[in-house]
Amino acid sequence: MNSTTNQRLAQLIWNIADDVLRDLYVRGKYRDVILPMTVLRRLDSVLATTKQEVVSTKKTLDDAGIVNQDAALRQAAGQDFYNTSAFLLKDLRAANTQTQLRQNFEAYLDGFSPNVQEILENFEFRNQLPRLTKADALGTLIEKFLDPTLDLSPTSLDNHGMGSVFEELVRRFNEENNEEAGEHWTPRDVVKLMTRLMFEPIADSIPDGTYLLYDGAMGTGGMLTVAEDTLAGLTAGKKISTHLYGQEINAETFAIAKADLILKGDGRAADNIKGGPEYSTLSNDAFANMEFDFMLSNPPYGKSWKTDQERMGGAKKINDPRFIVDHAGNSEFSLVTRSSDGQMLFLANLVAKMKHSTVTGSRIAEIHNGSSLFTGDAGQGESNIRRYVIENDMLEAIVALPLNLFYNTGIATYIWVLSNRKQHRRKGKVQLIDATKWFTPLRKNLGSKSCELSTKNTETIMKTFHSFDEADDAVSKIFNNADFGYYKVAVERPLRLVGAEPERVYKPAEIKALKESRERADDAPAIIKKLHTPDTLPDPMRGLFATQIGGKTRVVEYERDGDLSDSEQIPLTEPAGEHPSGIEAYVHREVLPFSPDAWIDEARTKIGFEVSFTRHFYRPAPVRTLDEIRADIRALEAETDDLLSEIVA
Structure with missing residues (x-):
């Protein structure tokens, strides 16, 4: 089947929606009826030649008390689907009343195989029957789909062609419902x-x-x-x-x-x-x-996945091996994103x-x-x-x-x-x-x-x-x-309070009391929270500072000032130079010249990855020359003079 024929068949089906469903449904809801009816018409055409064999096989299986009938019925139909009801679509036209038609149609739907039932249920097609019946439109709808000009039988339309017709209908409905198209259709x-x-x-x-x-x-x-x-x-x-x-x-x-x-x-x-x-x-x-x-x-x-998160036990209890993996020496490396x-x-x-x-x-x-x-x-x-x-x-x-x-x-x-x-x-x-x-x-x-x-x-x-x-x-x-990776490094500075004793080691409760009663100042003494043993070597980069206590040089740790805490994003590829690591080289170059008392909290260093298209492909606009700017200024001045002359005149 060529694309022209497929387009023609799709248009015929599209026309049914306008002929039968106008004023009964808004255009955006035509699909609720037309798509499942298209499916039914095609399946009905495919199953027509083996209908009696399926019905006969169904009776034999029932009489024998066989429960698992799906495989045998598929074989009888010669397809991966079947219908065990007494009806084909054309047989439904014999109904004398709308009530009888609906009953027969529902029996026809109930006869389909489980895989087709799943389609009908997810289309919620049965929910449309009361409205179609009340408007006396169900019979007309069936008649339109049985029209000889709309031949969806396998003798005139192969599976590929039928798929193309169906895809064309889906495309048209998606274009009609632009607000939903991105959700369902790439x-x-x-x-x-x-x-x-x-x-x-x-x-x-x-x-x-x-x-x-x-x-x-x-x-x-x-x-x-x-x-x-x-x-x-x-x-x-x-x-x-x-x-x-x-x-x-x-x-x-x-x-x-x-x-x-x-x-x-x-x-x-x-x-x-x-x-x-x-x-x-x-x-x-x-x-x-x-x-x-x-x-x-x-x-x-x-799109929030909070509902999924709750079903999985909450963000901190998720143990799905897709999202909790073994990586970088961490057997519980979490890939769980924020719920938003x-x-x-x-x-x-x-x-x-x-x-x-x-x-x-x-x-x-x-x-x-x-x-x-x-x-x-x-x-x-x-x-x-x-x-x-x-x-x-x-x-x-x-x-x-x-x-x-x-x-x-x-x-x-x-x-x-x-x-x-x-x-x-x-x-x-x-x-x-x-x-x-x-x-x-x-x-x-x-x-x-x-x-x-x-x-x-x-x-x-x-x-x-x-x-x-x-x-x-x-x-x-x-x-x-590695160009996309970075270290997120926590940079700390000591808490300095006016009136603090420079050589005293404060206990946590004392530090808390000082915070509440004293003011911060850059030239105030730093609050010492820990005194290390005499054999500890100073390492200012990691918060181990040498200071005088009781006339002796001792290594101490200072209380961090939360208000001054900061972080630096340092590339994984940062060269170390003369320093032990790229992190230290960066801190010595970019941090210590401005904050000599700063240190890094290695326990809080994390590795992150990001990809910045904007940075890598940024194309700055060319800078205008002075002559161009000067010419624009002169043109504005001339325009201003002309306007002023008009006003005065």
Whole structure:
């Protein structure tokens, strides 16, 4: 079936919505009826030839008292779905009243196999029957879908064509509901770029075999099906088979995804799709302990996952091995992010499902917004996820996409590309690509989407990715892994109180009383809280200071002044020079000249990671020359003189 025919069929179905549902539903709700009815019409057409065999098999199984009937009924239908009711859609037209029609229609729905029931339940299609019946529209709706011009039978429309028709309907409904499109549907041009970034680096070396594809936030399933098609195209001639797995919490989009796979003839794949409100990827992993070859997702941005957190026992009690890992000598290294935004946890979920024992390992492409690059302080979950990914040398590249590329938001978005089998030239390196200027404007905006990635734009991005160089450092830059890391160092200064005794060691209670009764002053004595043994060596950098007590030089520790506490962010790559470490070199250069009594609290030093596209790709505007500025001033003066003359005149 060609695209023109598919478009025509989609338009016929679209017209049914306008003919039957106008004034009964608002346009945004047409999908609640049209999508499930499209699914039913196709399934009904496919099952027509084996209907009697299924009904007969059902009776035989019931008479024999066999409970587990699914496999036998699938075999009788010759499909991965079936309907055991006495009806086909065309038989429902014999009903004499609306009440009888509804009863027969409900019996027809009840006859479908469990996998189709799951689709109907998540579409909440049965909830539409009272309204359709009351408006006397159910019969008309069925008649419209049985019209001979709308032939959805397998003899005239193969599975691929049916899938294309269904996808076209989903696309139109998403465009009608711009406020929801970004939640459920990633633009196809973006998905194609993601899949190419994921597959192309290893397409030539992928051996024959079976590969598992996974999406943990699958929406309507478009990413998985495009990924499957892309892999097939790149490995043409090889014996490659794929199995799709996905999870989606939104009931309607899960129903669309599962229906789409069944309509395309991938009934077994549809069994690997899990979803509905009870299937949150974060708190209810449907594929725990499974590993996948290729993974891609577009997780929700800025969405609270507090409910999931509570289901998992609370932030401090989470022990899910996806989010509590062994890293940097810490067997309980936490990747748990703040409850206000769980998008990075979806990346951690994919990383946890990577294969490590195969030749190709696993590759990941995931979309995030800008906050994923830098939010989270050192030691917090977001930063720890970046650290875990980068220090394990999994991050290949991050591609900055053009603005206004998605349907319901114009924010900056980025594709993260990960692999645990990096090419030799990429080992220890990360490539940043600024593709924000490579886009093609749309003639008509689709919600917030005002541009797209044309074939030429995508080729430009892929060429830059594959070249892996800085030939044009305005769009591509290569960094060492450590370039993104930093130490967050706590810098302390002593508490100095007016009237304090300079050689006295104060007890905690005394210090508290002094704080309440004395004023701070830079020239006041520092409060000593601890006196060390005579053999202790001074180390001012770490808060061990030599001072005179009772005529002898002793090593003491000062009480820290909380109001003067500060922190410094020091690159992991800071050169040590003549100092023992880069931290000390930095403190001697940037801190001690201004605060000679400062020290660092090593126990509070943490490592963080962030990626700053703004800093790396910042292009300052050219400075205007003095002659240009002078000319502008003179022009303004002349204009002012002319205005003044007009006023006086």
